[in-house]
Each structure stands twice: as structure tokens, then as C-alpha cells.
Amino acid sequence: MNTRIVEIWVGIFIAAGAAALFMLAMKVSNLATYTNDEGYTITAKFEDASGLKERSPVAMAGVRLGRVTDIRFDNLTLEAIVTMRIESKYNTLPKDTSASIYTAGLLGEKYVGLEPGGDEASLKQGDRIKLTQGSMVLEKLIGQFVSQFLSDDSSDKAK
Amino acid sequence: MLDPIQNLGKSGLRFFERLGRACILFARILGGLHTLIPRLGLVIYQTYSVGVLSLLIIVVSGLFVGMVLALQGYNTLVDFGAEESLGILVALSLVRELGPVVSALLFAGRAGSALTAEIGLMKATEQLSAMEMMAIDPVHRVMAPRFVAGFFAMPLLAAIFSAVGVLGGYFVAVGVVGVDEGAFWSQMQDAVDLRDDIYNGVIKSVVFGVVVTWIAIFEGSDAIPTSEGVSRATTRTVVHSALAILGLDFVLTALMFGEI
Numbered sequence: 001m002n003t004r005i006v007e008i009w010v011g012i013f014i015a016a017g018a019a020a021l022f023m024l025a026m027k028v029s030n031l032a033t034y035t036n037d038e039g040y041t042i043t044a045k046f047e048d049a050s051g052l053k054e055r056s057p058v059a060m061a062g063v064r065l066g067r068v069t070d071i072r073f074d075n076l077t078l079e080a081i082v083t084m085r086i087e088s089k090y091n092t093l094p095k096d097t098s099a100s101i102y103t104a105g106l107l108g109e110k111y112v113g114l115e116p117g118g119d120e121a122s123l124k125q126g127d128r129i130k131l132t133q134g135s136m137v138l139e140k141l142i143g144q145f146v147s148q149f150l151s152d153d154s155s156d157k158a159k
Numbered sequence: 160m161l162d163p164i165q166n167l168g169k170s171g172l173r174f175f176e177r178l179g180r181a182c183i184l185f186a187r188i189l190g191g192l193h194t195l196i197p198r199l200g201l202v203i204y205q206t207y208s209v210g211v212l213s214l215l216i217i218v219v220s221g222l223f224v225g226m227v228l229a230l231q232g233y234n235t236l237v238d239f240g241a242e243e244s245l246g247i248l249v250a251l252s253l254v255r256e257l258g259p260v261v262s263a264l265l266f267a268g269r270a271g272s273a274l275t276a277e278i279g280l281m282k283a284t285e286q287l288s289a290m291e292m293m294a295i296d297p298v299h300r301v302m303a304p305r306f307v308a309g310f311f312a313m314p315l316l317a318a319i320f321s322a323v324g325v326l327g328g329y330f331v332a333v334g335v336v337g338v339d340e341g342a343f344w345s346q347m348q349d350a351v352d353l354r355d356d357i358y359n360g361v362i363k364s365v366v367f368g369v370v371v372t373w374i375a376i377f378e379g380s381d382a383i384p385t386s387e388g389v390s391r392a393t394t395r396t397v398v399h400s401a402l403a404i405l406g407l408d409f410v411l412t413a414l415m416f417g418e419i
Binding site: 003006007009010012013014016017018019020021023024025027028029030 | 200203204206207210211214250254312314315316318319321322323325344347348349351352353356357361
């Protein structure tokens with residue numbers, strides 16, 4: 001076969017392969033939304049961080065501001081220390097912002113939700129969020145509900 | 160009485176003999192790679208016959224694999240009201256597993272068998288011996304360009320397979336069963352990681368490309384130089400490549416995604 005046609009076809013093949021890789025990187029994976037290492041980290045202590053993972057989103061008002069970068073256990077307070085990286089353009093979060101662990105949907109993934117406070121000073125690199133609420137564990141909730149229900153029932157009978 | 164034991168020993172020895180020859184051939188191909196630099200035209204021609212000619216089967220099967228994944232996934236996910244996760248299902252299964260594995264199986268059937276038959280016939284018609292008579296090393300002139308072509312073509316084919324499969328899944332999910340388009344792409348982008356999933360898929364396909372091309376070239380050069388011997392070698396290429404791909408895929412998956 002004509003060498004030139006072969007070369008053209010090989011060129012088309014390589015270009016198609018490169019385009020496919022580019023599409024996988026940009027359209028299928030999270031490269032387009034990749035947060036670069038710029039930004040500042042804040043920490044928060046949670047009584048219960050079950051279900052939270054590294055790279056879980058951190059959101060305020062439903063907008064993702066950053067991601068969880070590290071989850072560790074504190075030997076002194078027996079709590080979980082969650083480190084979060086917030087993108088540097090969101091630098092006006094009040095100092096008394098509170099953090100809770102929520103679930104997206106009924107059985108969806110866990111994320112850290114931030115609620116703004118009223119302080120004029122804003123969170124800086126290395127700051128700690130003091131007001132926190134850990135994740136709601138479904139079994140605990142059901143257990144509380146059942147025990148409350150049972151005690152209501154017995155007090156009704158006592159009357 | 161002693162015949163079965165004798166045969167067992169014979170086949171065991173033959174296995175190790177062939178394995179040793181295959182490794183020596185691999186080392187000679189790697190050692191001969193530098194001779195390709197002034198002869199890049201050979202590599203381009205082989206990339207044409209190994210890669211471009213496999214393009215049609217890769218694109219068509221990728222499209223249908225993606226479409227059937229979306230259709231079957233929808234039937235299960237809709238029971239849980241989670242049909243928005245269809246994008247994750249299609250993309251992760253294609254990028255991590257089906258893309259590299261199925262395209263490597265197709266590559267072994269389409270390109271590997273052709274390589275074996277070509278080299279086997281060259282041996283049977285004594286073209287390889289003729290090259291040696293002219294002081295041309297057939298490993299450099301015939302085998303190394305085919306090996307390099309397989310090494311480059313396979314990851315590109317797997318990427319095309321995955322990309323076309325995602326598009327096929329998109330057509331079925333959004334066009335046919337009516338999943339929301341934004342949720343399809345955004346959930347997919349949330350769940351698929353560039354490093355964990357896409358890089359590892361590319362690494363898998365590179366490994367498969369090397370193994371399939373190696374097996375195909377070895378079987379061709381090791382074929383008994385008769386028409387029956389060449390046909391047997393071609394069959395062995397497809398069978399051994401398929402076994403090697405599926406076995407290696409398990410090992411690579413355990414290494415890459417084991418801790419999740």
C-alpha cells in the first residue's frame with residue numbers, strides 16, 4: 001500500500017487515541033474540578049466521623065469550598081481530627097463557623113457542612129473550628145427512637 | 160506403566176524450554192530496540208497493521224459494550240431510585256476493567272493472531288533464514304518493529320474503547336432511558352479519579368499490550384514450519400493471550416485497587 005496513505009492513517013490513529021485519552025481525563029474524570037494545592041487548611045474535632053473519607057467534599061450553603069485531606073484519631077480527647085483544605089478564594093469564612101457531618105441523600109456519601117457564624121475575623125491557615133457536630137449514625141438514631149417509644153409506652157400503662 | 164510419568168516429565172521440560180526461549184527472545188527484542196531509530200518507517204507500517212486495522216472492531220465493540228452496560232445498569236439501579244449513578248457505573252467499569260481487558264482480548268484476536276501467522280509463515284517459507292543469510296537479524300528487522308507497534312497501539316486502542324463506550328452509555332442513558340444529562344456527567348466526574356482510575360487503566364493496557372505482542376511474536380517464531388504448525392501456533396496465541404490477560408488483570412487489580 002502507498003506509504004503516504006499508511007502514514008496518514010497512523011497519524012489519524014494516534015490523534016484519535018490522544019483525543020480519547022484527553023476526553024477521559026477532562027470529561028470523565030475529576031481533572032476539570034481538580035483543586036490544586038493552593039488554599040488553606042483548617043481542622044475540626046468531631047465526636048464521630050464515621051463515613052467521612054479523604055477527598056470528601058466540604059460545603060457551605062450547598063457550594064463545595066474544598067475537600068477533606070486527612071482524618072486522624074486524637075489520643076488525648078478520643079475524638080476524630082478532620083483536616084480540610086479550603087480553596088484560597090473562599091477566605092472570608094467567619095471565625096466562629098460551625099461544622100457538621102451530613103449525608104447527601106438518605107444513603108449517600110458523607111460531607112462536611114459549614115454553617116457561617118457572625119464573627120468579623122475570618123478563618124486562617126491552621127485554625128480550628130470549635131463548634132462541631134459529628135455524623136448521625138442510623139443505628140444510634142433508631143436505637144434512641146425505639147427506647148423512647150418503649151418508655152412512652154410503659155409510662156402510658158402506668159397512668 | 161511408566162509412560163504417563165515419562166510424558167509428564169517430558170511436557171514439563173518442554174514447558175520450561177519454551178518459557179526460557181520466550182524470555183530470551185524478549186531480551187533480544189529489548190536489546191534490539193536501538194536499531195529501530197534509523198528505521199522508524201517499519202514501526203509506522205506495523206502500527207498501521209496492528210493498530211489502525213483493529214480500530215473498527217474496537218470502536219464498534221466499545222460502543223455496544225457501553226450501551227449494554229447502561230441498559231443493564233439502569234434496570235438494577237432504577238429499583239433503588241439511583242439511576243443518576245449510571246454515569247459512575249458505566250465510566251468506572253469501562254475505565255478500570257472492561258476497556259483494558261476487552262480491548263486486549265480483541266487485540267489478541269485481531270492483531271496477535273495476524274502477527275503469529277505472518278511470522279510463522281515467514282519461518283515456514285524460510286524468509287527468516289534468508290534474512291540471516293544476508294546478515295540481517297530477523298529479531299531487529301521483523302520482530303522489534305512489531306513489538307514496538309503493539310506497545311504503542313494497545314493503550315491507544317483501550318483509551319478509544321473506553322471513550323467510545325462512555326459515549327455509547329451516554330446515548331442510552333440520556334437518549335433512551337431518560338437519565339438527566341447533568342447528573343450523568345457530574346456524578347461520573349465526582350467518582351472517577353484521574354490518578355486512581357484512568358492512569359491505572361492505562362498502565363493495565365500497556366502491560367496487556369506488551370504481553371499479547373510478546374506471546375504473538377514468540378509463537379510465530381517458535382512455530383513448527385508447516386501449515387499445520389502455523390495454524391496451531393495461531394490458536395495458541397489467542398488462547399494463551401486470553402489466559403494471560405485475565406490472570407494478569409486479577410493481579411493488577413489486586414495491586415492497584417486492593418486497599419479500597
